[in-house]
């Protein structure tokens with residue numbers, strides 16, 4: 016594949032010309048950057064604002080102004096059912112059935128709520144297997160849940176080990192073999208936030224289930240980025256946020272998946288709230304909780320309509336773009352980026368992300384001058400992010416990044432290294 020690439024400027028132009036998704040770039044608002052030029056590679060952290068987002072929110076503001084509380088039951092998109100309007104798009108992005116997904120709360124909150132149901136430790140089976148170097152919020156949540164149940168995190172939580180920050184499949188297999196009988200739950204980020212490594216979620220689920228463990232994934236860096244088939248993989252539950260690759264706005268409403276097999280499982284513990292109650296009877300204000308079958312039964316509060324409106328605008332773009340085409344472009348951009356880095360920066364920069372297990376993200380290791388280079392990039396209107404001690408993370412995303420962005424990025428770095 017890389018044999019067909021070239022380092023020439025015209026080659027990047029040519030790739031963009033033949034990119035069937037290039038028109039989507041115009042659906043997003045780019046930050047001002049520097050002197051009108053901006054390379055936005057921060058989509059793994061905060062996706063760009065869709066141009067249509069304001070009008071989606073405005074419609075709801077106008078409904079509120081015109082109908083007041085009656086808007087819960089009026090117009091083409093009544094608020095009382097508003098979470099349902101994103102279900103189809105969620106299904107496509109996660110490989111789920113409609114009964115299995117719901118937009119609610121935020122990511123870490125959803126993790127806690129689902130741990131209540133899926134982390135039910137016993138004296139002999141109380142451990143949690145988690146990823147290597149997990150995102151801090153996940154590890155705080157896991158530790159606090161372990162303590163809440165009266166166990167000791169130092170003993171109960173097992174982290175996967177890595178070689179050069181990458182976890183091998185043998186290591187995952189080994190840990191599940193060795194500790195499986197004591198593991199209550201496997202909870203791993205489907206894509207590691209730091210390295211960009213994509214785990215084999217199907218295999219992990221299978222191995223975990225063979226040992227009687229529950230298996231859940233944090234999909235913060237996976238949803239909208241890599242192919243997911245949560246239903247077919249038989250994953251027990253998953254949670255994600257919608258402000259990274261999904262572009263729905265800072266801190267916006269999260270998502271959750273609960274496998275169909277738990278649809279009517281009333282034995283699972285759950286922390287209930289009125290929005291998870293039988294929709295027909297929600298407003299009868301009865302004292303006994305009667306959960307909606309499926310993921311919606313885990314809702315607690317009525318959701319933010321403004322947040323959901325923003326989410327609708329961003330998911331609409333995914334619906335139009337065809338996820339298979341997005342994945343193809345993503346892989347091509349990744350390969351092109353890798354090629355340019357190898358050709359133009361040779362041994363000055365190392366790509367940490369494994370070439371056969373990645374989504375959009377590349378984590379670049381700078382043995383020298385990393386911090387200075389990062390600062391200069393910021394001054395030049397290049398958006399990426401810095402992780403101590405020496406990593407710059409970038410995410411060329413297929414919806415709004417171009418091959419020319421990749422070309423410019425690598426050439427700017429080459430210039431900075433040679434300065």
Ligand SMILES: *Cc1c(COP(=O)(O)O)cnc(C)c1O
Pocket residue numbers: 121122123124150152153204208233235236256
């Ligand atoms: C982004 C991210 C979070 C953020 O959690 P919030 O509850 O949305 O603030 C948590 N975990 C992972 C793995 C993330 O990548």
